[in-house]
Amino acid sequence: MPELSIDRRGYSDPEALVSTEWVAQHLDDPSIRLVESNEDPLVYPSGHVPGAVEIDWTRDLNDQVVRDYVGGEAFAGLCGRLGIGPETTVVFYGDKNNWWAAYAFWVFQLFGHTRARLMDGGRLKWQKEGRSLTREVPSPEPVAYPQADRDDRRIRAFRREVLEHVRGEGPLIDVRSPEEYSGERLHMPDYPNEGALRGGHIPGAASVPWAKAVDPELGTFKSADALRAIYEGEAGLTPDDDVVVYCRIGERSSHTWFVLTHLLGYGKVRNYDGSWTEWGNLVGVPVEK
Amino acid sequence: MPESRDPRPATQDPAAEPPPKLAAFLENLAFFPDRSDRIQFLISVADKYEEVPEEVATRPFPKERQAPHCESEAYVWALPQPDGTLRLHFAVENPQGVSAMAMAAILEDTLSGCTPEEILRVPSDLPYEIFGRELSMGKTMGLLGMVAMVRSAARRLLA
Known part of the structure; x- marks a missing residue:
């Protein structure tokens, strides 16, 4: 193609x-x-x-x-x-x-x-594409950048909010591998101290591995129609949904946050950066397999 | 499967030092305590990486040679030589797998010509010693997998 x-x-x-x-x-x-x-x-x-x-x-x-x-x-x-x-x-x-x-x-x-x-x-x-790469590290002229407070409310979710989201049956997208989602394996099977004590996923989360958004041949993002078929057709989201995305530490889910927010125009998507390394170790939260 | 995180697993003599050439490499590395200096040094090592020669293997490389958990798709060959030592070769399929290339170059250079007994003295957590603990979990797993493959080959020869 x-x-x-x-x-x-x-x-x-x-x-x-x-x-x-x-x-x-x-x-x-x-x-x-x-x-x-x-x-x-x-x-x-x-x-x-x-x-x-x-x-x-x-x-x-x-x-x-x-x-x-x-x-x-x-x-x-x-x-x-x-x-x-x-x-x-x-x-x-x-x-x-x-x-x-x-x-x-x-x-x-x-x-x-x-x-x-x-x-x-x-x-x-x-x-x-054979484009040029260099090892020369640039030394940009420093500029003034006004200090701004970090706003965690709009696009970031914390565990308490995720728990409320679960109780309210809000949509969640788990972007990890199917094996991590199912609880078949933890990310670090031999190093539980660096992974999570419990395997599985946050209750109600749909599994949409991040890579589904990318054309495997070209490495570029798929078209909006193809993305809608995945996130809406398969995972059941709608653009008005209040969606929480997560992975293991929040980096892969940033990728999916970008897709939903900027490529599909969803208005309320939050990245739970605590993700499975927090949820899978938390005392007293539900886990689904 | 990767081995125990314990740097002194049961198959490793607690009093053993790494093979001499690897020990010398680690000593050299200690001269670069600064993170960016160490990175530059490791890049110069990665530049020396050479893919497995065609007379040993050609694509598609067999799955059983692939290091477990390595996202850079590293393949490992540990070939017994007539003198009882091992000759190591590697292939790293991801052109962005610079850490894996550095690891391959280090293992090939410092362990080729070692006996299986010497190779079993390689600490299984060697990647931490070389790259520090700032690497991501996924990246570290792959590098640990490369070391584990080499150690497994040595252990099989001694079985």
Whole structure:
């Protein structure tokens, strides 16, 4: 199947996604800041899109003591250091079909930085197309970024809210593998201290592994029609639903949050970043198998 | 299946040191306490990764050679040599699997030519020693799987 251009895929917010070609044409655009965010810390230094800076999910986005995201001051410091001003359009991309890029995108939304895009197909597509990579790390001119409070209410769900959501029979999407969903295996079968004590899923959650949203050949997002067939036809969602998505630590579910929010236009989708590493270890919460 | 997280599993002599070449590599690595320096060093190691030669294996690689849990699709060959040592080869199918390539280059360079007994002295949690504990769970599992494959091959030869 030939690749369908982004503007012909029927997305509700096509501007949230840019193609590799678009990025190639904007490498020298001062209003754009490319950000690579990966699972593997060796990937960015081994070669990245020219001009791209790196955001490391553990070091830059997570608080180093509390299991939480950084606060407004640290976020403003991060952006300022990377040459990202409030008017800068940030284009995220990365390895693993943009898992961590989507995660960084989502964290930026917690701080209200709406000038954000994902590069469709991620780093692998750029690489497969034979586009140039460099090991030269840019040194952007630091800029001032106004400190903004993080808003956790709109697109983030905490365990208490998830429990209320379950009691109210609200829709949940579990984006982990079918084996994790069924409880057949925990993510770390031999290391229970790093996984979860209980296997299974949050009661009422539908299983839609994140990868269903991606064309396996091209690595790009499927068309809106194809996505609707998955999330509405198979999982039974409707665009007006109040949806909670989760995975193991919140990165894969950021990917699905992006799909539902920006590609299908759902108005109320929250990412439960505590996800299974919290729920599967919590005392007193129900688990379904 | 990956082995116990215990760095000293039953098959490993508690008093044993890693094979000399691996021990020397770990000593060199200790000169890079700074995270970014260590990353640069490991990238230079990954650059030395060489895929399994055609005379040993060609695509499609057999599933039984695939390291468990490795998202970078790493394949491992541990071939017994006439002198009783092992020759290691690797293939990493994901072009973004830089950590897996570094791990492959380290294992091939430091363990090829070792006896099975020496290879069983490799700590099963070696990836933590090399990459630190900042790697994600999925990535670490894959690297542990590569080490486990090499150790399993050595153990089979001694059985």
